[in-house]
Amino acid sequence: MTAHAVARHSKREVIIETAERLFAERGYDGTSTARIAHEAGVPSGLVFYHFATKLDLLLAIVHERPTPSQVIRSATQGRTVRRRLRAVVAVMAEELERDRAARIIIFREAQARPEIAARGAELFAEATTTVADVLSGADDIVVDREQVQTAAELVVSRVFLDIVALGQAATAAKRHAPMIDLVAESLTTPRPRTEGSSF
Known part of the structure; x- marks a missing residue:
């Protein structure tokens, strides 16, 4: 050059x-x-x-940002859902805080500009799919992919809300601990089977 x-x-x-x-x-x-x-x-x-x-x-x-998959895939260390969740939340919070201005722009301008709304939807879909991929690789996962995907959507939404919309990066780890525990429990605890209705 x-x-x-x-x-x-x-x-x-x-x-x-x-x-x-x-x-x-x-x-x-x-x-x-x-x-x-x-x-x-x-x-x-x-x-x-x-x-x-x-x-x-x-x-x-x-458009010219690191993609969520590039950032989140670095959180695959750890064999359990809980460890992976902690790593995912930490790297997402760090990246969202570092790139907060761009995320604020997407959040604000998506309401008026379809091109920005479409990009925001792409980023959200990529982030949730990547988080679901990371969690699905844990040794102690006991639920199906649909439930993992739903959990990933909850995690991504909550971290985005706290960091970008509410600006609470400083307390992110503490605020997210109960969510991590709840999600980890739901993905690693077998549910009893229900055999038909009692009616």
Whole structure:
């Protein structure tokens, strides 16, 4: 890669990072491309050199992230459901906090923009499927895949709510402990069979 190409790439990244921060703070509609360019320290024309429209810039922010599967699969250590759940919740909380601005943007802008809503749905589906895959590999799992998938949806929703919507990263581990215990118990305790109705 030439020095010129590196410089172009770094300016593009600066624009994305600046827009991400401003969109999270002020909202998409409350942020002009002129403001983005000013705070990024680049000419306004450079924003449109890299992104044809402001919406293209927004889409770059929500698409150019590490995928949930890349992050969550690192939590496969441990042989039990409880250990895997603890690891999953820890890595998800850490990643969501680090990438909180982008997640706030998705959460907020999904209501008005179908493209963002679709991306949010993709990320949620990928996260829940990956969590279910991780939990399904535990030695002590006793339930079927459908129940594991439901548990994964609960875990992902709760962690997202706490970190992104409520901003409670600092107390995440403590707040999630009862959920981890409840989910682990439900996935590892055989349920008694019911043999027909008594009626």
